[in-house]
Amino acid sequence: MKKVTMKDIAISAGVSLATVSYVLNNNEKEKINDETKEKIFKIAKELNYVPNLNARSLVNKKSGLIGIIVVRDYKKEGPWKKNFYSSYINALERLLDREGYHLLVTNTPLDKPDLDIVLQRELEAVFVIDVDEKFFYKISNNFTVPIIILDSIIDDKLFYKILPDFNDSIKKALKDIDDDEAYLITEKFNSNKVMASISDAFNGKKENLYIMESISGMEKFLKDRKGNQGIIISEYLAILAQRYVDCKKLTVIATCGDSYLLSEDIKLLKFNILKKAERSVELMKEVLEKRYRGNKYLILRAE
Template identity: 40%
Template sequence: MGNITMKDIAEKSNVSIATVSYILNHVKGQKISDETKKRVLTISKEMGYIPNLTARTLAGKKSGLIGILRVCDLTIENPWQDFIYCKFINQIERILNRFGYHVLFTKVDVSCPELNVVLQRKLDGVILLDVSEDIFYKISNIFHVPVLIIDGYLEDCLFHKIILDYNVAFEKSEQLLNSNPEFIISYKSNNKGILNIIDSYANKKGIELLFAKSVKELAEFSRGKSKAKGIVINEFVSLFAARYLNPNNFVTVCSCGSPEILPESRKKIVLQEEKSEVAADLILSYIKGDYQKNRCKYTFLK
């Protein structure tokens, strides 16, 4: 079967091509019943209809593409780097799909950011994951569309940032431990602002701190700490930390929204908000031009 067109869907749905276009392009202000909308959407899905994004762009409309760029050091090999954002990307893609958007995901090497693949496509918005300040400005100066930063602390009032509220997480961790932690283990973020927040807390409390870049580093740091109480940031790092530490003695801060991968008995801090839902709502509002809605340029997840 060739490419499915709106005409094919209209004939099978027994409606006009214009009605199909209004429904599939989410055009507001049209008097179309919910029953008709549901029928057209169901039939379009059953027939395997794929929107022609190129035609949409050439027509002067939005492309329907949102880019997600994961900044990472490709020279570092550790088992958690590839998993940290898997759930986030999967969830936000499903949410954006419901609003007629597709996601273009790519990794960007922190040492040599190559953006040709992304620049070849017209994007309506860009979401940056775990980006350093210098890489952020290199990227943001290229795109003239809304840019949203995930897990990045930057003192720039022009861009919205979504980050974990580490102060709240540390306070809750102390309550679960019923004492001050003796160590903190976290993955090595690309963002200095995030690292500084964690480092500042550790220095204030006199806590040993490791920004783990490998399992070997994690194992070496854990020696002699079988009875020590502490905090581990990130669920995937926690799984490996449990190999070398007593899991009953540390609290896991679930920074990537995957608490289900940990045993029920594990002490953990779970975010009350889904990072993907907050991010989708913000990027869509900015694409629509609703800048007044989000005057506060930080969203702290608790």
């Protein structure tokens, strides 16, 4: 099968080869209207155009590669967390593709970081997901490109962070709950400060907070609180919990973009995954263009 070229796209779009090159190589020095850009991107996608990253690297001295490192605690991680970031990564990949970038995704173990794959590539920026401070500093020293941290609280003014506001979402959920014995079930995040913020926001009895460890542990926890109102962070945990609870007494803080899988009786507070991906790309472009913000935290709120 013949490889699609920029010339093929130019012919289909009715524009010059130079115009296609400017758009697909994200050349911002050339003023090209949005309608033409959209047309070129659409045709490129329809023709399954694959950019030659090596050629672009020679021209722009840029690789066009963005790395994303997902930190995994394989020793404690349950199967329910396998797809925790899938919708976000898929949305991010689509948006980066439209900007002319390719995404390189790698999972690395919490206890023994393995960064060989990403370190062998010339990346332009790196996203690091769900990381504690000690681990972050262990891996960040390997990179000389901008690093953006997601779903983690790291009080370092050098780095930008994109963080879901669990404090706000838990308080919103509690406003609609009239139960002194209300419970909270949450996923275990690698960031200790994120876990502390969740615990502080709940402000309930310690025994009514369950940090997910096992399905059998959650089953026992819920059976001991049968009839109580509750909050669950993560729709994947809520899917597992549905069989043990009255869904009308449950509020789910959806973090993964897959709340459509839940019972219609469940009250929902949803973090917008597409918006999270859009903000990620916007922030990345700002940093690459050296347009720096004063506030290093970009806070996302559930709706």
